[in-house]
Every structure is written in structure tokens, then in C-alpha cells.
Amino acid sequence: MNYSAKTTDYCLEVAVQPAIPARIVKGIIPIKRKPAKARIKNESEKVLRGVKKSFLVFKNNKYSTVSTDSIAFFYIKLERSTIITNDGIEYMVNHSLHQIQHLVSDQQFFRLNRQCLVNFQFVKEVEHYFGRKLIVKTSVPFAGRLLVSKERSRIFLNWLDDR
Template sequence: MKALIIEDEELVALELATSIAQVDPDVKIIKTVGSVKTALNWLAENAEPDIIFADVQLADGVSFRIFERFQLSCPIIFTTAYNEYAIQAFKVNGIDYLLKPVDWDELECAIAKARTLVRARSHQSLDIRKLVEALGSPTLVPLTYKEHFLGNARNSWVPVKVSQIAYFLRDQLNFMVTHTNERYILEYETLDQIEELIDPNRFYRANRQCIVNIDAVHQVKGLANLKLHLKLKAPNHQFNIEISRDKAPSFKKWLEK
């Protein structure tokens, strides 16, 4: 079975993956994501896994928000330290749960149950929305995104509104470029870190080097190899962005939001 882990603590995620490998080597961890936002992005661009291990409380909200957005058919095993009311809700909705720290025997039983559900496809009756309702909407933490970034220009710090940023660029260092073509160095090691902080409805990870603002897009041209060529609005029109054919469908869907 192919598994997705949703856990915001790296050590906990690593320990869970190690435990899964020990309990059932046939379960392959294909991806570990650490937030509601990255989970939403991953599920939007990848096929549904066979099973999901999801922490309940993540840094940017509760994981139930993920399953409000996506109607998944795969079984979900929640890892949680929630109160008995939440645990009872899991049981009523037929979803397994594991209390932290994870017990190997419980993990083995949970995986065995999930494997049975995968084979029989009886898990299609699971209703994540009922689980969310049972827990009550007041427990949900709204998603929040950065409103400003500090950029370095000529040894001076300049606050820039996120709405003024046309794209983020990885070119040895990480840069942000405004709609007026002003370029600032950012003190982030990777674009992945920046991607965690911005609204995915407004910004799209076009490739390894670039994250683009939807308001900066002028036009998109299809190429013969099914890739896309993205042209930005002036004065950034000379900067070329190429989107792979694998990402082209999700990019088109993003443009239509």
C-alpha cells in the first residue's frame, strides 16, 4: 500500500515512518507533508494514496480541513492526543486512531484494518464531513498567510506587501520580484519555505526555480511538447517561465479558480 503521512513534527513523522516499516514493510511511504497547505497542494497534484496517516492538530490548522476540500475514498488513520469526545467521534465514523506515542500493536491492527478496507473498498462509506461536524467547527483554526516579506536591497531592509510580489525566484539566492520589477534578496534557504507561507490560491509553484503570482500572469502559450510557456505582465514580460507537461493540468486548474 502507498501511504501519505501528514505530520508537522519531523521527528514524530520519522518515528512513525520507521514504526510503519517495522510493522508492515509492504506499506510504502510515498510522501510526508507538514501542514494543511502542503497536503492540499500535494493531493491536488497527485493520485490518491491507498492510506493516509494524519496528525489532527497541525501548525496551520486541523487536518480535517484537508478532508473538507477533498472527498477521499482511502482510509485515514488519525494520530492524536485529543480528548475522549474526539476519539469517540473517530469510532462512530469508523476511522482508526492512534494515540501518541504510537503503540506498535495498535499500529499493526490499524494497518490491518486499513488493508482490509482497501481490498474490499468498503471504506467508500466513510464520511469525513460527519467527523468534522461531530468535533464542531469552533475547534478549527483558520489558515493564515504572510502579508509582508522583508527584502534586502543595498544593505537595507525593505518591507514588501505580498500582493505587490509578482514572483519568487531561486537564483543561487532566493529573490522576490515586484510587479514594478524591483528585486530583493530574501533570507530563506529554499523556495519550499516560502511556499509554506503564501496563499496557494494566489501563488503557484511553476517549477523548481519560480513561484508566480496569479495577478502577474499575462498569457499562457502551449508548446509542442505539451509544456506551457508563461508570459508575465510588463515590466516583467522579459522573464520567461516554463511549466512542465506534468504540472500543466494543475496549473490550468489553478488559473480557473
């Protein structure tokens, strides 16, 4: 008997055997429980861990910490996450913007777009831009434009209003 015939024969044997309800339930229950346990574990870890208060950065052969209170915004520069402080100093960090968004307080930082997270205390003004987009001006000078899409503009304005 060749291999394909053996595998077909085995599959048929398994398929025609009567199902034992206890085995089915035993197999299904852990599958249903795992996501809930994982979700609860992740949420409890987040609560216990709290929000990140500072970031370890490396510049000029020195390690230092930058407090989140002194960070004006995070943005992507040359495919790396970069911090801009209130002094205008740039630091590279080893976290993705998505990771940073979950590490910092959502009351303090808002994800403007795919490239930028801004700190509330450094938002100076917001102007309307083309196509119902918003442009954010910060108290820290920045060469680029900090844009909010028209889909997120209402959420951003509500976030500003909730302070």
C-alpha cells in the same frame, strides 16, 4: 568472558524473556499518537498563523517590507530565492522556495517548477510550448522563461480557471 560473548549473552536473555503485553502496548501507543498530534499541531499553527502578507528584505543597507500583493514572482537566482516586484525590482530573501510556497497563499501563488512561484494577478498570458509544456508570460518583464512541465500544465490551467 570477552565483550562479544557478553553482548550475545545479553541479547539472548532479552530475546527469550516473555513479552509483557502492557509494556508493548505502552510503548506502541505513544508512537502512533505522535504523528497525529504533530500533524494537528502543524495544521492548527498554519490556520492560526495564516498566510504571509509581506516579506522583510534588505537592500542598499536598508530594511524594508515588500507586500505579497506587489510580488510578481519568486525565482531562484544564483542559488538564492529572489523576489521580483511589479516594478521589476529584485530582492533576495532568506527563505527557500519550498518554505515560501508554504508561507504564501496557494490561491495567490502557484509553483510553476523548481525555480519559480508566480502571482496570479501578474500572469498576462500562457502559451503552448514544445512537448505539451506551457510558457507563462507575466506583465513584469523577465529575461528567463517561466515554464510549466507537461505533468503540471493541467493543474496550472485549472488553478488559473478557479479564480
